[in-house]
Amino acid sequence: MGLSFREILKTDFFIGFKVLAGHGGLDKQVQGVAILDAPDGFNWTKGKEWVISSGYIFQQNPGLFESYIETDKFKEISGLGLKRRFIKNIPEHIMAAFNKYDIPLISIPEEPSWMEIMNQLNVLVMNKNIRQFNIGKINPKSFTDLPYQVRKINKILSQIEKEMNFPAMLYDLDREKAYYSSPKFKFLADGLKTEDFWNPSFSITQELLCDNLKMVRYRFYDAKYEKPYSWITVPISVGDKVKAYFVVVEATGLIDYFDQFALRIGFLLLQSLYEQILVAQNIGDKGFEKFISEIIAGHIKDDEVLVKRAIELGIDANKNYYLLEMKQTNEAVNLTGYMEELKNTVSNSINQLSTRMAVIDENSCVFLIQADDKTSMDKNLQLIKGAAKKLKQKLMQKFKDISLVYGIADISTSIYEIKRNYIRSEQAIAIGRLLYPDEDFLVYSDLGVFAWLDIKEDEMEIMLKDLNELFIKDEHKELLKTLRTYLGCQMNYSLTAKQLFVHINTVRKRIDEIKELINVDLEDPIDRLKLEILLKLLK
Secondary structure (H helix, E strand, O other), X not given: OOEEHHHHHOOOOOOOOEEEEOHHHOXXXXXXXXXXXXXOHHHHOOOOOEEEEOXXXXXXXXXXXXXXXXXXXXXXXXXXXXXXXXXXXXXXXXXXXXXXXXXXXXXXXOOOXXXXXXXXXXXXXXXXXXXXXXXXXXXXXXXXXXXXXXXXXXXXXXXXXXXXXXXXXXXXXXXXXXXXXXXXXXXXXXXXXXXXXXXXXXXXXXXXXEOOOOEEEEEEOOOOOOOOEEEEEEEEEEOOEEEEEEEEEEEOOOOOOOHHHHHHHHHHHHHHHHHHHHHHHHHHHHHHHHHHHHHHOXXXXXXHHHHHHHXXXXXXXXXXXXXXXXXXXXXXXXXXXXXXXHHHHHOOOHHHHOEEEEEXXXXXXXXXXXXXXXXXXXXXXXXXXXXXXXXXXXXXXXXXXXXXXXXXXEEEEOHHHHHHHHHHHXXXXXHHHHHOOOOOEEEHXXXXXXXXXXXXXXXXXXXXXXXXHHHOOHHHXXXXXXXXXXXXXXXXXXXXXXXXXOOHHHHHHHHHHHHHHOOOOOOOHHHHHHHHHHHHHOO
């Protein structure tokens, strides 16, 4: 959308320009300027221009004016501007034609040059677009407030469509999410895959509109369209990485000259937004990591200090949070070497749950996830587990050697309980890996009484010294299985035999053999309890 003559003529520069005829067309949009300096020059106009002329061609070519107003090209222009030096009197029948078609005929003063007129129009369009793109009224709750970023993107896109009358899309590569100016985009893009807008899977032609911005118009020909189908794509890059693609669908039309101002301003706003997001994330991440590290280390003991620090980081002290720990367990890999890729992947999975991430050490990080008060604990955990699984899958695809396991304190609490929930998540991983070696999402409450155990992996050998004979030889596997079943059946020979599908005497014989191999009194309740716990941890 360009400028109307009504808007143009109200400005100081154009105050001396007078409307001679065609007053009914003052609200027509001007989408460019064309200079009429040759008898057949009107053939090169495309419509919606403000055609300007010194009038010399009309003086030198009698009848040209009459011929021009009869053409279709004349009916397509927005208005005609004339300097009166060469054409003092305009015949009434020509004035009538301007009135008939509501095409403003404007007298241009002698002084301004064509370049000054065009520059002033460009300035007016630019200023109008800047005012229209005033999106500063959307206030963020924090630097890394995802809903704020989304609202801002949506407002920019909707304003672009309002200004240009062409729908727009922003596709965020990290989140793998598309944002649309309106449903019109999907309607016009029917049949095209999202990736086709920047990586077409079919034959197209390309027109470079702006080299610096890498703004490209793609066009293809299809029998179902009367004209070539086209769209404009601009990559949004931060540093040397493309973070998103900004797309405007023209379909079978083309944006006008002044529309490109709106296109460029929209791009610059989106580019600036992504740069701000990156800076805010870096600032927020470092501040949040320091905040979490100090809490875990016990350096923040005063509740008032805790709340103040949380508010500074955009954390609502009145909300409840889950704490999820992710640990990389392959000792040959250092997770911090993948930190940038990790953060990008997080923003596309777990971060959609209103999450903040903090790196704790070289192979572990924690996520503070705001609980959804409108849903149940089970539903919250289900969503968190789903996001964690998705994150693991994506990371495993990118980095083949990493091995990931999660631990979660499955009780949502206030920020005052962050350290306690961190200890719980640590315990969920430490004991959970022993109890459930095939699980990668370990929940604290699933540990039961085992959550109270503090077992160091390097101390397991000491605890097992009395059971080594059952573990070091393969031929003792049947004995170990029999012992587990025997204890599980409350030391009942008959039930054990039934479960193992063996004769009762076989069970008696194996138990006697076990008693000879290990230094444990099965009749002693304490010895038997210790043995059951060890076997449970080692299953």
